[in-house]
Amino acid sequence: MANALSTFGNDLHSGKRSYPFVGKRNVWLLLATLLVVLSILVPVAKGGFNLGIDFRGGSEFTVSSVENEDPSVGEKIIAEKAPEAHDVRVTNIAPNTMRAQMSTLTDSQTLDVKKSLQDAYGVSDQDVTSSFVGPTWGADVTRQAFVGLIAFVILALIGMALYFRTWKMSLSAIAGLLFTVVITVGIYALVDFEITPSAIIGFLTILSYSLYDSVVVFDKIRENTEGYSEQKKRTFGEQINLAVNQTLVRSINTSVVGVLPVGAILFIGAFILGAGTLRDLSLALFVGIIVGTIGTILVSAPMYAALRLSEKKIKKHDQYIEDIRSGRVKEEDEGDHSSDSDGGSVRIEVNPVNLG
16 A cells, blocks of 8 residues: 555656646636635525624523533523524533523523523532623624734735745735635535634634645745756646646645544544534634645646746747647757747757648
């Protein structure tokens, strides 16, 4: 198995095996666009996201030391004592611990529901706590999350433009980053995952992961395309595609290494400790890491190729390479050709056989 993976990686690095990430760039970019549109339409069709109480505001009760972890017990109490309450959610958040969330209750309703939950679950008064989250606080959390996202994108855009010395790489990396965020949020809406402050932290964290993966791939692209006009073996698109294939195994390995521990934390948080902060954070990371890898390979790299392949110098040299391959032209002196328009000369010999 290990030998097969090693052979697979060597074949990708040497170019013996290659996947058309750049050759089919229009297909990947169209597919990515459709996924983004669907991810935006999903919450619209469902009437919004499944926001946690921190965002929508409301009343919350936590019942500890319970023996009966049946949510229907709490749901029945709330239906009886606060029939006008909506967005009622009763969940088991940890062993022997229940949480009940709902719209805002009056003070008298809060005391009544608290006492009824205590009796229904057979616990003491100290085992039932109540809290209230105002909608203003939730709106502030939402605003700060958007501010953080915008600040990160702007700083990443400037930082990558300075690092790679080209805005096209920077723009392509940001496109992959935004693809990762939108698709991850769309998946949350589709499967009705609850969005909590912990999930928001997870969303912001995967931005860094997506950016890191893009930097790794673009570093290889820059290495392969350096001195491009001095070689006649591969076109510019083929050099980019080779770079993506050469880093494919590394991207997959990085994704697997990241997903495995996050998956373990997700399992512990969801099935052992119960729903809560640990689960919300790891769930966002788990989904985002996988989507981030896909975004770099199928969005960032193909988009960069699309932006560069229309450049006059690159099109000129690509055509020269294609002419050599097809036999339409023959070099007399390989050192005389340059795709740059800086006075470099090109000496070619026309092959009469191929003039038709």
